[in-house]
Amino acid sequence: MSRYNAIEDPLCYPGTHVLKNKLDLTDQSELDQFEQLMFLTRSEEPLPAGELDYEYYKAIHHHFFQDVYDWAGKPREIRTGKGDSWFCYPEFIEQEMVKIFAQLASENHLTLIEDPITFAKRAAYYVAEINAVHPFLEGNGRCQLTLLSILFEISGFPMDVEQIQADQFMAAMVASFYGNNGPLIQAIMALMA
Incomplete structure (x- = not known):
């Protein structure tokens, strides 16, 4: 996997972009x-129980990566990005994630949507x-796909995981970062069995 741009990342081994990990x-x-x-081993286990909120999202990350990183389930504390684009600054992560999950809750976690296209757009x-x-x-990507599968499940839409194409999803995520959700909507529609 390609690593990100990072400023003074204390979680990497000195002189590298390799994250410090439990096996060194x-x-x-x-x-x-x-x-x-x-990740695949933990994927075979049930997800942790909890409300579908930011705390739960962090618990999902911890579940998947607890064997690899000491910081599993904890938000990042450094600025990072890919290419010339920077992700949310760490000092704003908490408030932004709480806001996103509050908005999702205000939409009943998409469970009242009956139209597949509307579901795909909101997801x-x-x-x-x-x-x-x-x-x-x-x-992040694996947790996002896990959230997407949860939304499919609780909303009653069948999801065909065999249709996930990593390259297509990555390109769709990049496009969405620049304000174009069209490819991501199409990728989600393609997962509907």
Whole structure:
């Protein structure tokens, strides 16, 4: 996985962009493999219980990455971005994430939507907003997809996970960061079984 731009990242091994981890792996490809193995292992387990809010979202991240990082489930404390684009500054993560989940709750977590297109548009909006905040140093995309699957499930829309195409989703997330949710809406529609 490509690492982000970061300013003075104390969570990386000195002179590298490799995140400090519980196995002290300093090779990025080895860390990527270990991280994915642990993620897939934890994916076989039930998600933690809780209300669908920011605290729960942090619990999901902790669930998936607790075997890899000491900071699993904790929001990042450094400024980071990809390319020339910066994600939400860490001092605003808490208020932005609380606001996003409060808005999602005000829409009954999308459970009252019966039209697939409307569901896809609203789900894309929330996934894009959370992506722009990017609350964690690593694992944001996997948590966003987990949230999306939860929204599918509680709203009663069938989700065909076999249709997830990583490259398509990544391109859609990049487009949404620049204000174009169209590709993300299409990607979500493609998941409807």
